[in-house]
Amino acid sequence: MSSMDEELLINVNGFETRVALLKSGSLVELHLQRSGSYSLTGNICKGRVVRIMPGMQAAFVDVGLARPGFLHVRGLHLTEFDADGVEAPLPDIRSLIREGQEVLVQISKDPISGKGARLTTHLALASRYLVLMPFNPHVGVSQRIEDDAERERLRSLVEALRVEYGMERCGFILRTVAEEASEQKLREDIAVLRRIWERVERRVVEHEGPGLIYEEMPIHTRVLRDMAGADLQAVRIDDAVTYRRVKEFSEQFLPHILPLLQHYDAPTPMFERYGVEDEINRALQPKVPLRSGGHLVIEQTEAMITIDVNTGGFVGVRTLEDTVFRTNLEAAAVIPRQLRLRNLGGIIVIDFIDMTDEEHRRQVMRTLEKACEADASRIRLADFSHLGLVEISRKRTRESLAQQVCEPCPVCSGKGLVKTTETVCFEIYRAILRSQSRHPNLVKADDGSEFLIRASQTVIDRLLVEEAENVSCLAKQVQRSIRFQVEPSYGPEQFDLVRVPPPAATA
Numbered sequence: 001m002s003s004m005d006e007e008l009l010i011n012v013n014g015f016e017t018r019v020a021l022l023k024s025g026s027l028v029e030l031h032l033q034r035s036g037s038y039s040l041t042g043n044i045c046k047g048r049v050v051r052i053m054p055g056m057q058a059a060f061v062d063v064g065l066a067r068p069g070f071l072h073v074r075g076l077h078l079t080e081f082d083a084d085g086v087e088a089p090l091p092d093i094r095s096l097i098r099e100g101q102e103v104l105v106q107i108s109k110d111p112i113s114g115k116g117a118r119l120t121t122h123l124a125l126a127s128r129y130l131v132l133m134p135f136n137p138h139v140g141v142s143q144r145i146e147d148d149a150e151r152e153r154l155r156s157l158v159e160a161l162r163v164e165y166g167m168e169r170c171g172f173i174l175r176t177v178a179e180e181a182s183e184q185k186l187r188e189d190i191a192v193l194r195r196i197w198e199r200v201e202r203r204v205v206e207h208e209g210p211g212l213i214y215e216e217m218p219i220h221t222r223v224l225r226d227m228a229g230a231d232l233q234a235v236r237i238d239d240a241v242t243y244r245r246v247k248e249f250s251e252q253f254l255p256h257i258l259p260l261l262q263h264y265d266a267p268t269p270m271f272e273r274y275g276v277e278d279e280i281n282r283a284l285q286p287k288v289p290l291r292s293g294g295h296l297v298i299e300q301t302e303a304m305i306t307i308d309v310n311t312g313g314f315v316g317v318r319t320l321e322d323t324v325f326r327t328n329l330e331a332a333a334v335i336p337r338q339l340r341l342r343n344l345g346g347i348i349v350i351d352f353i354d355m356t357d358e359e360h361r362r363q364v365m366r367t368l369e370k371a372c373e374a375d376a377s378r379i380r381l382a383d384f385s386h387l388g389l390v391e392i393s394r395k396r397t398r399e400s401l402a403q404q405v406c407e408p409c410p411v412c413s414g415k416g417l418v419k420t421t422e423t424v425c426f427e428i429y430r431a432i433l434r435s436q437s438r439h440p441n442l443v444k445a446d447d448g449s450e451f452l453i454r455a456s457q458t459v460i461d462r463l464l465v466e467e468a469e470n471v472s473c474l475a476k477q478v479q480r481s482i483r484f485q486v487e488p489s490y491g492p493e494q495f496d497l498v499r500v501p502p503p504a505a506t507a
Contacts, residue, residue, distance in 0.1 A: 005023070005024065005231055005233045006021060006022065006023050006227075006229070006231045006232050006233060007021075007022040007232070007233055007234045007235075007236065007274075008020070008021055008022075008223070008224065008227060008228075008232065008234070008235045008236070009022065009236050009238075009264075009270055009271065009274060009276060010220050010223075010235065010236065010237040010238070010239075010242060010246070011238055011239075011269075011270055011271050012220070012237070012238065012239035012241075012242045013239070015034065016032065016033070016034045017032075017033045017034075017218075017219050017220060017242075018030065018031070018032055018033075018271070019031040019219055019220060019223045020271065020274075020276045021223075021227055022274065022276075023231075023374075025274075025275075026279070026337075027275075027276055027279040027280070027283075027341060028337055028340055028341060028374075029227075029340055029341060030276075030280065030283075030341060030343075030401060031219055031223050032219075032401075032404050032405070033218070033219040039110055039216075039219070039398055040065075040107045040110050040111070040117060041107055041108065041109065041110055041216065041397050041398060042106065042107065042126075042216030042222075043106070043107045043212060043214065043215050043216055044104065044105070044106050044107075044123060044200060044212075044213045044214035045063035045064060045069075045104075045105055045106075045107065045210065045211065045212055045213055046063075046102060046103075046104060046204060046207050046209070046210055046211055046213050047061040047062060047063040047064075047069065047102065047103050047104070047105045047119070047210050048061065048062045048100065048101070048102055048103075048209070048210050049061050049062075049071075049097055049098065049099050049100060049101045049102075049103060050062045050068055050099065051068070051099065052093060052094060052097070052098070052099055054092065054093065054094055056072075057072060057073040057090060057092075057093050058070060058071060058072045058073065058093065059071045059093060059097060060116070061103060061105060061119055061210075062210045063105060063107075063117070063119070063210050063211070064209075064210040064211040064212060065111070065116070065117060066111075067111070067116045068116050069105065069107065069116045069117040069118065069119040070115070070116050070117070070118055070119060071103075071105060071119040071120070071121070073090050073091070073093040073096070074090065075105075075108070075118075075119060075120035075121060075122065076093070076096050076097065076121050077121045077122055077135050077136070103121060104121065104123065104204060104213070105119040105120060105121055106119070106120055106121075106122070106123050106124065107119060108120045108397070109396070109397050109398070110397065110398045110399065112396075112398070112399050112403070121135070122135070122136065123135060124173075125193055125196055125197060125200075125214075126175075126225070126226075127189040127192055127193050127225070127253070128175075128177065128185075128189055128225055128228075128253055128254060129174065129175055129177060129178035129181050129185060129186055129189045130158070130172050130173065130174060130175065130178065130186065130189045130190065130193060131172065131173040131175060132170060132171075132172060132190075132193040132196075132197060133170065133171040133172065133173065134170050134197055135170075136170075136171040137168070137169055137170065137171045138171040139155055139158050139159055139162075139171055139172050139173075139174075140171075140172075140173045140174070141154055141155055141173070141174045141178075142173070142174060142175055142176040142178070144176040145174070145176060145178070145179045147179075150179060150180065154174045154178055154179075154181070154186075155174070157183055157186055158172050158174060158186060158190075161183075161186060161187055161190050162190065165190055165191065165194055167190070167194060170197075172190075176229075177228075177229060177230075192253070196214070199214070200213055200214045220237075220242055220245075220246060221245075221246065221249050224246060224249070224250070224254065224257070225253070225254070226376070228254055228257050232257065232260060233260065234260050234262060235257060235260050235261050235262065236262045236263075236264045236270060237261070237262070237263060237264060238263075238264040238265070238269075238270045240263060240265075243261065243263045246261060247261055279341075280401075280405075283338070283341050283342050283401055284401065284402055284405070284406065286298050286299055288334065288338055289312075290312070290327065290330050290331060290334060291330065292326060292327060292330055293311075293312050293313035294309070294310055294311045294312040294313075294327040294330065294331070295310050295312045296308065296309055296310070296331055296334065296335065296338070297310065298338060298342070298344075300342075300344060300400060300402060303346075303347070304346060304347040304348065304349060305339075305344045305346065305347070305348040305349070306348075306349050306351070307335060307348065307349070307350045307351065308351045309327060309328060309331040309350065309351060309352050309353050310327075310353070311323060311324065311327045311353060321355065321356060321357060321360070324353045324354070324355055324360075325355060325357070325360040325363075325364075327353060328352045328353055328355060328360070328364045329363065329364055329367055331350075331352065332352075332364045332365075332367040332368040332371065333367055333368075333371050334371075335350060335368065335371070336368065336371040336372045336374070336375055336379075337371065337374075339375070339392075339394055340374075340375050340377070341401070342400055342401045342402065343396075343398065343399070343400045343401050344394065344396075344400050345377065345394045345395055345396025345397070345400070346393070346394070346396050347391065347392075347393060348391070348392040348393070348394060349389055349390070349391055349392075350389065350390040350391075350392065351388070351389055352364065352384075352388060352389075352390060354388050355388075361384050365381070365383060365384070365390070368381065368390070369381060372392075375394075377394050377395045377397075378394070378395040379392060379393065379394050379395075380392070380393040410491070411491040411492065411493070418491075418492050418493055419492070419493050421458050421459055421462045421492065422462065422466075424455070424459050424492065424493055424495065425459060425462055425463055425467050425470075427495075428453055428455070428459075428463070428495055428497065429470065429474055431495075431497045432451055432474060432478060432482070432497060433474075433477075433478070435451070435497060435499060436478045436480075448502035448503060449480060449499065449500060449501050449502045450480050450481040450482065450483055450499075450500050451478070451480050451481070451482045451483070451497060451498070451499060451500070452483050452484075452485060452497075452498040452499075452500050453482065453483070453484050453485070453495060453496075453497060453498075454484075454485045454486075454487045454490070454495060454496040454498065455484070455485075455486070455487060455490055455494070455495035455496075456486070456487065456488075456490040456491065456492055456494065456495075457486050457488065458492060459492070459495060460484045460485075460486050463484055464484065483500075
């Protein structure tokens with residue numbers, strides 16, 4: 001397998017579909033679709049505006065989901081540039097839509113971390129070579145197609161075909177895979193997109209109230225459509241039914257990949273045989289080892305992603321500067337793959353090891369930029385800051401891998417830390433003192449009432465052994481005995497303080 005060869009592995013069972021993209025045998029991208037948690041990105045919905053927020057220049061739109069979607073004024077279809085080509089100021093959103101109004105929207109970002117779906121009225125329907133924009137007459141060509149003659153050929157073909165198909169009011173974007181595509185291929189794509197859009201228009205008229213109008217393709221066909229590039233060498237599918245469906249889809253839309261389709265029926269699970277399961281587990285760990293002996297530490301927070309580069313066990317062979325440079329260079333090549341694999345987006349800050357040589361900094365940035373080119377997500381990079389940090393902005397359209405397969409720890413609630421046993425003991429002491437000060441006259445000091453502490457085994461053990469003297473002094477101070485009870489289900493920070501009344505007098 002050459003350094004550029006790619007494979008798609010499609011693992012299907014009754015509860016989950018997983019699609020893994022391998023490049024040179026290493027996992028670079030993973031897509032998951034689980035029962036009841038399908039991605040909504042690309043779906044077109046009929047919505048109703050339920051609330052307008054003038055201060056945010058946004059509206060909340062009911063699209064039939066659990067919570068309303070978020071529609072910013074920039075997501076509304078309007079003229080974005082004035083006659084001089086200068087970006088026009090944004091109008092007041094209240095002049096464009098009103099509460100109760102029905103709107104046709106597309107989900108551009110899945111609900112993430114309790115936030116509603118991000119919506120847009122800039123509708124786009126994708127096929128193999130083209131993206132149809134029903135409300136924008138512009139014809140564009142992917143920036144990754146660099147040859148000017150090829151760009152002009154493609155643009156002219158699509159201009160002529162949209163007139164032939166009566167779609168002059170619609171726009172198209174030619175995708176990167178359209179490079180060197182024949183007129184017949186583009187014709188077939190436009191015909192398919194026209195049929196889809198006509199179906200959407202009929203559904204809009206027929207459907208009453210907020211709800212789904214058009215659903216994006218299932219994950220296995222959508223990923224195949226988007227990732228079946230020139231470097232693809234094999235598509236392996238471990239489910240017979242899915243294999244037949246993908247074959248039928250390919251016969252109609254992607255005939256060139258038919259020879260690449262393989263039904264995987266070996267006894268060893270496919271993801272295990274190709275090492276994907278192990279790579280997924282490693283992608284959930286914050287520490288990423290580098291071949292040189294250095295490592296990355298990737299931390300995901302609500303606000304941003306931070307990546308720290310360390311030399312670790314790499315001591316180099318010449319000077320300290322050379323050791324640092326080689327570690328940073330390796331990290332720059334690895335980081336974009338990790339971002340893509342983990343599907344990390346938003347603001348990313350990389351703390352490379354400090355370098356004094358300006359040429360070394362330039363080479364690290366060039367390596368980082370080159371490695372980012374393989375990522376289909378929109379990425380922007382900022383050069384080294386005066387603090388030696390590099391900032392990256394990566395478009396986020398769905399939850400990260402960790403957010404999809406993990407949940408916050410029920411013990412630490414996502415903090416990543418728990419209080420020490422000693423700290424919890426001291427909190428118990430303070431709770432006893434607070435209870436005593438709040439109810440000083442509730443019962444008499446000598447009436448037999450007591451405090452009962454219910455906590456985890458480790459906390460109770462410390463109270464009975466290392467803290468025995470402190471507990472004895474506290475009992476004298478509050479003039480109450482203190483009793484303990486182990487609660488096996490309690491976490492290390494959890495405890496209850498119960499004030500037990502004196503036993504009832506016997507007759």
